[in-house]
Amino acid sequence: MSLPVVAVFAALTACLFCGPPPCAAGRNEQLNYRPIIGVLAQENLPGDQSPHGSSYIAASYVKYLESAGARVVPIRINLTEEEYTKIFFSINGLLLPGGDVDIETSQFTRAAKIFYSLALKANDAGDYFPLWGTCQGFQQLSVITANKNLLTLTDTKAVTLPLTFTPAAKSSRLFQSFPKDLMQSLADENITSNFHMWSLSTQNYSRNAKLKKFYKVLSTNTDGKKEFISTMEAYRYPFYAVQWHPEKSPFEWINKSGMNHSTSAVRASFYTARFFVTEGNMVPLNVSLPWSGCFQHYLFVHFYFLQALLLNLIHLKC
Numbered sequence: 001m002s003l004p005v006v007a008v009f010a011a012l013t014a015c016l017f018c019g020p021p022p023c024a025a026g027r028n029e030q031l032n033y034r035p036i037i038g039v040l041a042q043e044n045l046p047g048d049q050s051p052h053g054s055s056y057i058a059a060s061y062v063k064y065l066e067s068a069g070a071r072v073v074p075i076r077i078n079l080t081e082e083e084y085t086k087i088f089f090s091i092n093g094l095l096l097p098g099g100d101v102d103i104e105t106s107q108f109t110r111a112a113k114i115f116y117s118l119a120l121k122a123n124d125a126g127d128y129f130p131l132w133g134t135c136q137g138f139q140q141l142s143v144i145t146a147n148k149n150l151l152t153l154t155d156t157k158a159v160t161l162p163l164t165f166t167p168a169a170k171s172s173r174l175f176q177s178f179p180k181d182l183m184q185s186l187a188d189e190n191i192t193s194n195f196h197m198w199s200l201s202t203q204n205y206s207r208n209a210k211l212k213k214f215y216k217v218l219s220t221n222t223d224g225k226k227e228f229i230s231t232m233e234a235y236r237y238p239f240y241a242v243q244w245h246p247e248k249s250p251f252e253w254i255n256k257s258g259m260n261h262s263t264s265a266v267r268a269s270f271y272t273a274r275f276f277v278t279e280g281n282m283v284p285l286n287v288s289l290p291w292s293g294c295f296q297h298y299l300f301v302h303f304y305f306l307q308a309l310l311l312n313l314i315h316l317k318c
């Protein structure tokens, strides 16, 4: 071994086996300035034009969270419950992305349910574990909470819409610290990207006791016929759901309707991401051994690059 290689090896060994490594410094801090947010992968669809492997994470969700200060780890589908539990205790929050899998029977759903139930338990026990659902993620959360699929078809496949805020929006955790002019833009301009066929109608939400008790509606929209919920947050848990796509404005550049890259659209994207990352700041990493935080960090970074480079798992998709 040449001298630099030995030095690197020695440094790495010291980090892994002798404490305390530089990255374990956050253990006793009240704020974790760069939280680790998991993004759940999902099955590729049979009709995918350019499949890379059998599952994927759209790159825009990773960029969206990283641009707001998070470290992101991909979470594979098809893992065991034990593996998901281990990951759960190593991350500070989870994002369920948009996509097009079956939200009752997919492996995506199976994993989402495991994390949802762990998040309920952790939050009940005084921990702080935030969940975020975008589009399919929104729908998935509604199906898990209601234990029933209450979605209905709407004509919202590629449209930009302004949000119709409810009176609760202003004092909500999600929107309360958004600048006033941004709230105005969200309310007036067609800047939220909608790419969904299915929606949770205000009617079905109102008629379902479980959903009504669990989520506070922050905004609605309509396709001209049916009113549906476009933003909601849980009353008692740090769970958030948007039927629209904040990650698309800055990070997806496909030439089709339903996209908007204006200043206010990009600002809205950043503020939602920054909000969620800040929610992930609330608890330090659960580090039980002096070196385990460091180890997990390298493990995840390694895992991330392996997936990105070797398996081409992370690619652009809507």
Ligand SMILES: *[C@@H]1O[C@H](CO)[C@@H](O)[C@H](O)[C@H]1NC(C)=O
Residues within 6 Å of the ligand: 054, 055, 077, 078, 107
């Ligand atoms: C998950 O498991 C199913 C079979 O149960 C298999 O068809 C699929 O390829 C697996 N997906 C991944 C990403 O491993």
Ligand SMILES: *[C@@H]1O[C@H](CO)[C@@H](O)[C@H](O)[C@H]1NC(C)=O
Residues within 6 Å of the ligand: 086, 089, 127, 286, 288
């Ligand atoms: C820390 O993680 C372990 C499992 O790795 C878990 O049993 C424990 O409850 C966690 N503690 C907190 C405070 O989350």
Ligand SMILES: *[C@@H]1O[C@H](CO)[C@@H](O)[C@H](O)[C@H]1NC(C)=O
Residues within 6 Å of the ligand: 149, 150, 151, 152, 153, 200, 201, 203, 204
């Ligand atoms: C309500 O949910 C049912 C499924 O349980 C669905 O068939 C129906 O279309 C929904 N109605 C509305 C108005 O959302």
Ligand SMILES: *[C@@H]1O[C@H](CO)[C@@H](O)[C@H](O)[C@H]1NC(C)=O
Residues within 6 Å of the ligand: 159, 160, 161, 162, 190
């Ligand atoms: C803008 O929003 C309005 C109100 O929802 C809608 O009627 C209109 O079609 C939208 N325009 C575009 C270009 O999406």
Ligand SMILES: *[C@@H]1O[C@H](CO)[C@@H](O)[C@H](O)[C@H]1NC(C)=O
Residues within 6 Å of the ligand: 255, 256
């Ligand atoms: C975007 O697509 C439209 C037609 O769908 C086309 O007229 C326009 O030139 C395209 N713009 C770019 C920048 O490719």
Ligand SMILES: *[C@@H]1O[C@H](CO)[C@@H](O)[C@H](O)[C@H]1NC(C)=O
Residues within 6 Å of the ligand: 160, 189, 190, 191, 259, 260, 261, 262, 263, 264, 265
């Ligand atoms: C995007 O939204 C802005 C308002 O923020 C609007 O002026 C612009 O026309 C929209 N662009 C497209 C392509 O819809």
